[in-house]
Amino acid sequence: MANIVQFENVGLRYGTGPETLSDISFTLSDGAFYFLTGASGAGKTSLLKLLYLAQRPSRGIIRLFGEDTVLLPRKRLPGFRRRIGVVFQDFRLVPHLTAYDNIALPLRVAGIPEGEVEPPVREMLAWVGLQDRGRALPATLSGGEQQRVAIARAIITRPELLVADEPTGNVDPEMADRLIHLFGSLNRLGTTVVVATHDFHLLNRVPGANMMRIDKGRLYDPTGSLRFPPRRPDVPPEETS
Amino acid sequence: MSDMEALPTPSRHLLDDGRRTRAMVWIMAIMIFLTVLAAALGLGAARSAGSLDRELAGRLTVQIIGADKDAQQASVAKVVAALRKDPAVTRVAPVDRARLAKLLKPWLGDAGLDPDLPMPAMIDVDLRHGDTADVARVTAQVQAIVPGAQVDRHARWLAPVRGFITTLWLLGAGLVALMAVATTAVVLLAARSGLDTHRDTIDVLHMLGSTDVQVARLFQRRIALDTLTGGAIGAVGALALTAFFQARLAMLGSQMMNTMVLTPADWAILVAVPFVFALMAMAAARLSVVRTLKSQL
Ligand SMILES: Nc1ncnc2c1ncn2[C@@H]1O[C@H](COP(=O)(O)OP(=O)(O)OP(=O)(O)O)[C@@H](O)[C@H]1O
Numbered sequence: 001m002a003n004i005v006q007f008e009n010v011g012l013r014y015g016t017g018p019e020t021l022s023d024i025s026f027t028l029s030d031g032a033f034y035f036l037t038g039a040s041g042a043g044k045t046s047l048l049k050l051l052y053l054a055q056r057p058s059r060g061i062i063r064l065f066g067e068d069t070v071l072l073p074r075k076r077l078p079g080f081r082r083r084i085g086v087v088f089q090d091f092r093l094v095p096h097l098t099a100y101d102n103i104a105l106p107l108r109v110a111g112i113p114e115g116e117v118e119p120p121v122r123e124m125l126a127w128v129g130l131q132d133r134g135r136a137l138p139a140t141l142s143g144g145e146q147q148r149v150a151i152a153r154a155i156i157t158r159p160e161l162l163v164a165d166e167p168t169g170n171v172d173p174e175m176a177d178r179l180i181h182l183f184g185s186l187n188r189l190g191t192t193v194v195v196a197t198h199d200f201h202l203l204n205r206v207p208g209a210n211m212m213r214i215d216k217g218r219l220y221d222p223t224g225s226l227r228f229p230p231r232r233p234d235v236p237p238e239e240t241s
Numbered sequence: 242m243s244d245m246e247a248l249p250t251p252s253r254h255l256l257d258d259g260r261r262t263r264a265m266v267w268i269m270a271i272m273i274f275l276t277v278l279a280a281a282l283g284l285g286a287a288r289s290a291g292s293l294d295r296e297l298a299g300r301l302t303v304q305i306i307g308a309d310k311d312a313q314q315a316s317v318a319k320v321v322a323a324l325r326k327d328p329a330v331t332r333v334a335p336v337d338r339a340r341l342a343k344l345l346k347p348w349l350g351d352a353g354l355d356p357d358l359p360m361p362a363m364i365d366v367d368l369r370h371g372d373t374a375d376v377a378r379v380t381a382q383v384q385a386i387v388p389g390a391q392v393d394r395h396a397r398w399l400a401p402v403r404g405f406i407t408t409l410w411l412l413g414a415g416l417v418a419l420m421a422v423a424t425t426a427v428v429l430l431a432a433r434s435g436l437d438t439h440r441d442t443i444d445v446l447h448m449l450g451s452t453d454v455q456v457a458r459l460f461q462r463r464i465a466l467d468t469l470t471g472g473a474i475g476a477v478g479a480l481a482l483t484a485f486f487q488a489r490l491a492m493l494g495s496q497m498m499n500t501m502v503l504t505p506a507d508w509a510i511l512v513a514v515p516f517v518f519a520l521m522a523m524a525a526a527r528l529s530v531v532r533t534l535k536s537q538l
């Protein structure tokens with residue numbers, strides 16, 4: 001399988017502080033399913049931000065869809081971002097748009113004719129169990145409902161790569177199962193999925209999913225499987241605190 | 242790439258209308274009110290200058306001074322006869338003594354009626370065009386017949402008035418230019434503060450793959466709308482005021498003032514001002530937004 005993502009010795013430093021991420025090297029196979037786990041503050045969100053092009057690395061190489069993104073000119077970013085669906089940890093719903101319009105946003109940004117917007121939005125609302133809440137503004141939705149709107153928005157374009165940051169943090173276990181199942185379905189349709197979570201119960205819900213673990217800004221494969229062979233041998237071994 | 246730029250109608254509401262400030266509309270109303278008035282002043286002055294030039298360009302007065310009345314009359318007759326043959330001359334009319342006396346009455350009183358009072362003889366001459374060459378030729382011709390005769394261009398007498406009108410015209414044009422600069426500055430400030438106000442929404446739009454041009458378009462649309470709304474208010478006010486002044490000018494019955502009457506083309510220009518400003522505001526907004534966004538990831 002081809003690699004859809006490739007990180008090589010990537011480091012990230014916010015401002016002049018210490019490196020938040022160091023020596024990150026891995027590849028993601030096209031069409032596979034990945035969990036990214038790690039303690040709070042380990043750097044999961046930071047890693048995902050690099051992945052969905054919200055942040056440039058301070059060093060290293062990031063290849064996405066076969067192209068070096070570090071050198072990517074600004075005007076090509078939108079094209080890349082339209083191929084990636086993102087569930088933000090803080091949802092990032094547009095507060096003055098209804099659930100319906102929030103979910104429709106990626107289609108409208110992509111210039112889909114208005115007549116073709118409604119069916120997929122309705123379908124997405126149904127998938128996340130919010131068929132009756134389309135007209136609601138985010139502020140009138142519960143945390144879990146907002147999260148489901150965020151998920152619907154991320155997957156409505158059937159992106160090639162789905163990046164979800166704690167997508168089940170605010171929902172009950174039953175809904176969490178359902179959402180993970182939804183990601184699984186999308187994955188079977190060909191989308192490469194990366195889910196950051198510290199909910200260990202989810203990890204065995206997706207058969208064949210790969211695990212990545214990040215600890216204090218360094219990435220390694222806790223299962224010891226060969227799915228993510230570290231590019232460099234100096235990635236630290238277990239040094240769990 | 243064109244499908245990437247398209248953002249259909251519902252995008253109108255992508256920026257929170259609740260946070261929209263009405264101030265922009267009123268600022269634009271005032272700006273355009275003043276601009277239209279300044280433009281009306283400038284155009285009126287330009288009209289006046291134009292008609293003054295047309296009126297005066299080909300007009301000369303020949304003055305023949307001589308103590309001997311009969312010799313003077315003979316000279317006048319010779320000059321008139323010579324000028325009538327000149328193809329560039331459209332009209333030659335000696336000013337008769339009675340009329341001259343009447344014109345001079347404020348200065349001379351009834352003494353002007355005294356037939357023995359020496360007075361210069363005058364001939365009004367109209368030229369087809371106001372070319373300097375024609376004027377020079379006529380002058381030479383006259384002076385060949387009557388050495389010492391004086392040929393005056395009316396334009397010269399009115400030069401100070403003409404200068405004042407030019408000043409008015411320049412003032413109008415300068416004011417319009419200043420208003421355009423100020424309006425652009427206001428738009429730049431508004432766009433920048435708008436980018437701050439809507440930062441979160443814009444971030445999300447970017448993350449979903451919006452281009453800078455798409456984002457800029459959201460601002461362009463609002464600013465164009467504000468400019469047109471404010472522009473309509475300001476322009477209607479200024480046009481009404483201009484129409485009122487124009488009516489007053491006509492009532493004054495002064496020949497000088499009547500030259501300031503605006504033509505239909507002038508009115509069209511005044512009506513176009515808000516639209517031109519809206520286009521300008523859109524361009525400024527687009528430039529400002531795209532530039533600001535360029536520095537982000
Ligand atoms: N914009 C930023 N500026 C400076 N430091 C940051 C920024 N974002 C994150 N950090 C720091 O980077 C580290 C990793 O943060 P990150 O959000 O990636 O952790 P995380 O694994 O996603 O945690 P959580 O599970 O709580 O979401 C933290 O120490 C955090 O303080």
Ligand SMILES: [Mg+2]
Pocket residue numbers: 044045046089165
């Ligand atoms: Mg996080």
